[in-house]
Amino acid sequence: MSRDAPGRAHSGVSGRLDDVLGALADPTRRSLFERLRAQGPETATNLAVGMPVSRQAVVKHLQVLAEAGLLNSERVGREVRFEADPEGLAGATAWMNEAGAAWDRRLGKLRGRLR
Amino acid sequence: MTELQTTPEPPSIEREIELDASVEEVWAAMCEPDTWLADEGSLDIEVGGTGRLVDDGIVRQAVVETVEEGRRLVYRWWNDGDGGSASRVELTLVPSDGPTRLVVRETLVVAPTPAELRAAPAPTDRSAAGVRWEVRFACLAMRQGALIRA
Numbered sequence: 001m002s003r004d005a006p007g008r009a010h011s012g013v014s015g016r017l018d019d020v021l022g023a024l025a026d027p028t029r030r031s032l033f034e035r036l037r038a039q040g041p042e043t044a045t046n047l048a049v050g051m052p053v054s055r056q057a058v059v060k061h062l063q064v065l066a067e068a069g070l071l072n073s074e075r076v077g078r079e080v081r082f083e084a085d086p087e088g089l090a091g092a093t094a095w096m097n098e099a100g101a102a103w104d105r106r107l108g109k110l111r112g113r114l115r
Numbered sequence: 116m117t118e119l120q121t122t123p124e125p126p127s128i129e130r131e132i133e134l135d136a137s138v139e140e141v142w143a144a145m146c147e148p149d150t151w152l153a154d155e156g157s158l159d160i161e162v163g164g165t166g167r168l169v170d171d172g173i174v175r176q177a178v179v180e181t182v183e184e185g186r187r188l189v190y191r192w193w194n195d196g197d198g199g200s201a202s203r204v205e206l207t208l209v210p211s212d213g214p215t216r217l218v219v220r221e222t223l224v225v226a227p228t229p230a231e232l233r234a235a236p237a238p239t240d241r242s243a244a245g246v247r248w249e250v251r252f253a254c255l256a257m258r259q260g261a262l263i264r265a
Contacts, residue, residue: 017200092126099221103130110151114136
């Protein structure tokens with residue numbers, strides 16, 4: 001891998017990462033995403049049951065999650081079924097790998113300096 | 116990484132290292148960012164202090180949030196230019212009779228959009244915690260960075 005490759009990779013995923021972070025910053029969307037991940041595919045109508053917000057609001061939240069790449073949707077009869085997309089967190093995972101490697105390098109330099 | 120699979124909290128990483136030096140020595144070394152934190156650049160180690168750091172070919176703007184001398188340094192940094200994701204770095208020193216432990220935690224935060232940059236008011240209310248405040252803080256820092264560069 002060339003020396004500036006991590007920089008390009010980082011800026012490549014950064015826009016996407018912001019979408020993911022923004023989508024998950026809202027507690028309602030976070031709980032919807034967690035439910036779909038834990039319980040599998042579900043329709044907006046069923047997801048709205050027991051929620052303190054309207055079905056329309058749930059649909060909007062689901063759209064934001066889908067635009068961030070965190071959900072896939074599939075039309076089933078008259079309803080749309082939403083499903084968590086495990087690939088949606090791939091950018092975040094890549095960031096964690098890059099950041100971890102960078103800190104290993106930096107801490108190695110600090111240790112060398114203090115030797 | 117396992118954590119990320121079970122809870123979609125903001126992604127973060129943590130590292131811990133034991134250094135065969137006193138807290139004072141480690142802190143002094145920590146405060147020279149161009150010797151370890153980045154290949155080149157500088158960062159003013161004071162609350163609100165700004166800097167520009169080039170590390171492994173990546174250019175970042177940074178702003179210092181917290182300085183507890185000899186104990187804790189918190190700063191936020193983000194890629195220069197592309198409006199990419201920002202992250203917050205917390206460096207904490209844990210003293211002991213033997214080696215000094217340094218704990219690093221880096222957490223992704225939402226980077227401000229250009230519209231938010233233009234509309235950002237000054238961060239006056241620190242109690243209004245959360246993403247919005249963080250965005251405003253980063254905005255202010257970017258403005259300061261722009262002024263210093265100008």
